[in-house]
Amino acid sequence: MSVLAPTRRLGLTGNDAVALAWKQINPDVVAAYPITPSTQVVEKFSQYVADGVVQTQFVPVESEHSALSACVGAAACGARVMTATSSQGLALMHEILYIAAGLRLPIVMAVANRALSAPINIHGDHSDAMGSRDSGWLQLYAKDVQDAYDLTILAVRVAERARLPVMVGLDGFTLSHSLEVVDVYGDDAVRAFVGPGPDDHYHFLDSPEPITIGPLALPDSYMDFRRALAEAVARSAEIIAREAAAFREHFGRSLPVFVEPVAMEAARAAVVLMGSYAGVVEEAVLRWREAGRAVGLVRPVVFRPFPAEALRAALAGVEHVVVMERADTLSTLGGPLGVELRAALYGAVRRPVVTDVIFGLGGRELREEDLEQVGRLVEEAPGGVRYLGTGDGV
Amino acid sequence: MALNLRELSKRAEGLAPGHRACAGCGFPMIIRLLLATAPEPVVVVNATGCLEVVSTIYPYSAWPVPWLHNAFENAAATASGVEAAARALQARGRLARRPKVVAIGGDGGTYDIGLQSLSGAAERGHDFLYICYNNEGYMNTGIQRSSATPQGARTTTSPAGAVLPGKVQPRKDLTEIMAAHRMPYVAQASISHWGDLAKKLRRALTTSGPTFINVLTPCQPGWDYPPDQLVEIARLAVETRYWPLYEVEDGARYRLTYIPREPLPVRAWLERQGRFKHLLADEARVAELQAWVDDNWARLTSRAAASGERVS
Ligand SMILES: Cc1ncc(C[n+]2csc(CCOP(=O)(O)OP(=O)(O)O)c2C)c(N)n1
Numbered sequence: 001m002s003v004l005a006p007t008r009r010l011g012l013t014g015n016d017a018v019a020l021a022w023k024q025i026n027p028d029v030v031a032a033y034p035i036t037p038s039t040q041v042v043e044k045f046s047q048y049v050a051d052g053v054v055q056t057q058f059v060p061v062e063s064e065h066s067a068l069s070a071c072v073g074a075a076a077c078g079a080r081v082m083t084a085t086s087s088q089g090l091a092l093m094h095e096i097l098y099i100a101a102g103l104r105l106p107i108v109m110a111v112a113n114r115a116l117s118a119p120i121n122i123h124g125d126h127s128d129a130m131g132s133r134d135s136g137w138l139q140l141y142a143k144d145v146q147d148a149y150d151l152t153i154l155a156v157r158v159a160e161r162a163r164l165p166v167m168v169g170l171d172g173f174t175l176s177h178s179l180e181v182v183d184v185y186g187d188d189a190v191r192a193f194v195g196p197g198p199d200d201h202y203h204f205l206d207s208p209e210p211i212t213i214g215p216l217a218l219p220d221s222y223m224d225f226r227r228a229l230a231e232a233v234a235r236s237a238e239i240i241a242r243e244a245a246a247f248r249e250h251f252g253r254s255l256p257v258f259v260e261p262v263a264m265e266a267a268r269a270a271v272v273l274m275g276s277y278a279g280v281v282e283e284a285v286l287r288w289r290e291a292g293r294a295v296g297l298v299r300p301v302v303f304r305p306f307p308a309e310a311l312r313a314a315l316a317g318v319e320h321v322v323v324m325e326r327a328d329t330l331s332t333l334g335g336p337l338g339v340e341l342r343a344a345l346y347g348a349v350r351r352p353v354v355t356d357v358i359f360g361l362g363g364r365e366l367r368e369e370d371l372e373q374v375g376r377l378v379e380e381a382p383g384g385v386r387y388l389g390t391g392d393g394v
Numbered sequence: 395m396a397l398n399l400r401e402l403s404k405r406a407e408g409l410a411p412g413h414r415a416c417a418g419c420g421f422p423m424i425i426r427l428l429l430a431t432a433p434e435p436v437v438v439v440n441a442t443g444c445l446e447v448v449s450t451i452y453p454y455s456a457w458p459v460p461w462l463h464n465a466f467e468n469a470a471a472t473a474s475g476v477e478a479a480a481r482a483l484q485a486r487g488r489l490a491r492r493p494k495v496v497a498i499g500g501d502g503g504t505y506d507i508g509l510q511s512l513s514g515a516a517e518r519g520h521d522f523l524y525i526c527y528n529n530e531g532y533m534n535t536g537i538q539r540s541s542a543t544p545q546g547a548r549t550t551t552s553p554a555g556a557v558l559p560g561k562v563q564p565r566k567d568l569t570e571i572m573a574a575h576r577m578p579y580v581a582q583a584s585i586s587h588w589g590d591l592a593k594k595l596r597r598a599l600t601t602s603g604p605t606f607i608n609v610l611t612p613c614q615p616g617w618d619y620p621p622d623q624l625v626e627i628a629r630l631a632v633e634t635r636y637w638p639l640y641e642v643e644d645g646a647r648y649r650l651t652y653i654p655r656e657p658l659p660v661r662a663w664l665e666r667q668g669r670f671k672h673l674l675a676d677e678a679r680v681a682e683l684q685a686w687v688d689d690n691w692a693r694l695t696s697r698a699a700a701s702g703e704r705v706s
Contacts, residue, residue, distance in 0.1 A: 028478075028479060028482035028483065028486070029475060029478045029479050029482055031474070031475060031478070055482070055485060055486070056482070057478035057479070057481050057482045059474055059475065059478050059518070060518070061471060061474065061514055061518075062510060062511070062513070062514030062517070063510060063511070063514070065467070065468065065471070065511070066468060066470075066471035066474070066510075066511045066514055066515075067471075069464055069465070069468035069471035069472045069474075069475065069511065070471050070472065070474045070475030070478065071475060072464050072472060072475060073439065073462065073464065073471070073472035073473060073474065073475025073476040073478075073479065074475035074476065074478055074479035074482075075475075075479075076462050076475075076476070076479075077475075077476055077479035077480060077483065078479070078483065078488070079478075079479035079482055079483060081475075081479075095465060096464070096465060096468070099464055099465060197486075197488065203489075204437070204460050204462070205437055205460060205476075205479075205480055205483070205489055205492075205493055206435070206489055206490060206491065206493070207460065210457065210458060210459050210460045210461070211460060211461075212450050212455035212457050212461045212462075213460075213461070213462045213463070214450075214462055214463035214464060215446075215450035215451065215452045215455060215463065216446065216447050216450055216451050216452060217451075217452040218451060218452070221452050221453070
């Protein structure tokens with residue numbers, strides 16, 4: 001183990017933890033525009049810039065569209081680049097998300113996940129990042145503030161080795177604004193782990209053979225680029241696994257890769273859930289277990305690349321799955337996680353019944369009685385799509 | 395290096411031969427002059443539009459310098475990122491020499507959809523030159539009106555019809571909007587006056603901080619003229635005072651860099667282009683346009699006079 005400085009325990013909010021990770025990484029360029037609930041990431045980081053404790057060029061742009069555009073410009077030059085956003089901000093970046101991925105630029109973005117308008121709502125759900133799921137960005141989702149910190153550091157190496165942009169999702173308010181105790185590694189340990197910067201294949205700014213980035217591709221070549229991107233996303237799974245192992249080796253902390261199973265031994269039913277509510281649901285699942293019900297929990301940590309194989313393996317012996325998710329596809333088929341999970345399970349030898357439960361949109365709380373309802377759904381295996389916590393009046 | 399033809403012609407050919415711009419298109423001249431006058435290495439950020447499309451069809455590129463295209467409306471924001479990266483990499487010893495960043499966009503990508511990002515970058519004071527190659531319309535998508543399109547011009551989204559005379563509104567004055575940002579250097583130029591353009595490019599490239607040049611460049615299919623009349627058409631825009639050549643320092647000091655000795659009526663420019671054909675019989679509309687040109691010239695000369703410049 002090469003931990004270069006002792007780990008400290010600090011009380012940090014999710015946003016503080018991301019900003020602290022950025023400080024320790026000391027990126028070349030940060031370009032960002034504030035939006036609740038990710039604002040404090042940029043506020044904290046600009047204080048680090050003002051205090052001279054990072055050597056980052058901070059570009060306080062006039063919009064999220066320009067934030068990601070500036071990140072693309074900087075990353076194309078071989079710089080290590082970060083940004084943060086939420087909700088409408090991520091939606092405004094949408095056009096450039098595809099360009100960042102298509103140009104294979106290793107940008108790392110913190111997304112403090114939040115609902116989308118209308119009606120306007122500043123609270124947490126996953127609608128924003130789920131709207132970006134086909135853009136070619138890798139997506140990691142934190143369970144707690146520790147995860148938000150760890151995944152931010154991991155994302156740098158994954159992005160640079162996969163040559164793909166990476167989003168790290170932390171649930172708006174439940175993680176972005178909640179204080180938790182976090183094990184923080186030493187600055188030197190973080191810097192040693194992330195290394196000096198992207199390993200440039202080319203030097204855009206001073207190559208003796210200048211290159212053209214982002215040309216026009218006609219039908220004779222465009223599709224080959226897109227296929228290459230799809231293959232890069234597929235290959236990134238290996239890179240994520242390898243880098244998570246390197247993380248464990250370096251910092252002495254294990255990161256769950258792809259999915260984190262809880263109480264899945266001999267489980268006949270499972271709840272599948274991403275993000276910060278995993279902790280609450282874990283408690284419920286453990287209670288159900290004590291009551292003699294063979295229910296476990298599977299938490300996807302990675303949503304892109306979609307962890308189909310890991311999910312199939314984790315759910316192999318299960319007859320019924322309740323997917324709990326904080327986004328909807330409005331396709332009548334349920335939320336994106338449920339839709340993709342059903343697709344992943346279609347080829348399984350034994351296909352469990354999947355019930356898709358949409359909950360927590362726009363920060364709606366998950367109440368005790370909602371958990372009881374989930375417990376009943378686990379038992380009854382009705383399939384289909386449910387909206388939790390809305391009564392029957394909506 | 396002196397900015398005369400003999401010296402400029404010694405520089406390597408800028409844009410490689412074999413780009414796909416139309417015969418009678420003006421913007422290759424801007425690029426050649428830019429690359430010939432640049433005293434240090436440049437890196438180019440290009441907005442979506444004709445220039446990008448005709449010069450970089452994969453796997454070919456006509457660019458002999460590092461070149462980056464991101465999207466339509468964000469050349470200035472992208473250039474902000476390039477400039478920030480160059481600073482960061484130089485500070486960290488990963489880049490020996492910081493190149494000058496040049497962003498280039500058409501009038502659509504500059505006057506309209508890209509104005510926000512351009513304004514933001516100018517306000518933040520990034521060290522870069524933004525060149526608007528202004529052909530007064532969205533040419534790449536098939537000649538639609540932009541806010542740079544002159545009043546009365548016919549485009550595919552401001553067609554002339556029974557009740558409408560082509561574009562209803564006069565063109566937006568982007569040069570003045572940029573000057574109002576108090577950038578260190580803002581200029582208006584035309585491909586017809588290459589010596590004037592070369593001086594302005596050199597000036598902008600050697601000024602640190604944000605600089606902006608708005609270059610009028612005719613579009614053959616958009617303006618509808620015989621290809622060999624490209625330069626003449628651009629010259630008429632200047633000689634009729636439709637497109638004054640001037641520069642502004644720090645948003646305050648105005649200088650006309652060319653004063654037509656015997657200014658021609660705007661009709662002399664209008665009647666050489668198909669896009670105004672429907673207008674020529676309508677004396678009132680031509681007079682309206684002439685009044686706009688005269689008013690614009692008067693405002694400009696009074697600003698130049700107030701800056702202590704000779705104005706006639
Ligand atoms: C967001 C977005 N909207 C629309 C377009 C389509 N589009 C591409 S180029 C262009 C017009 C470009 O006009 P201009 O900037 O004047 O350059 P020109 O084509 O005249 O060279 C348009 C509308 C686009 N690429 N992106």
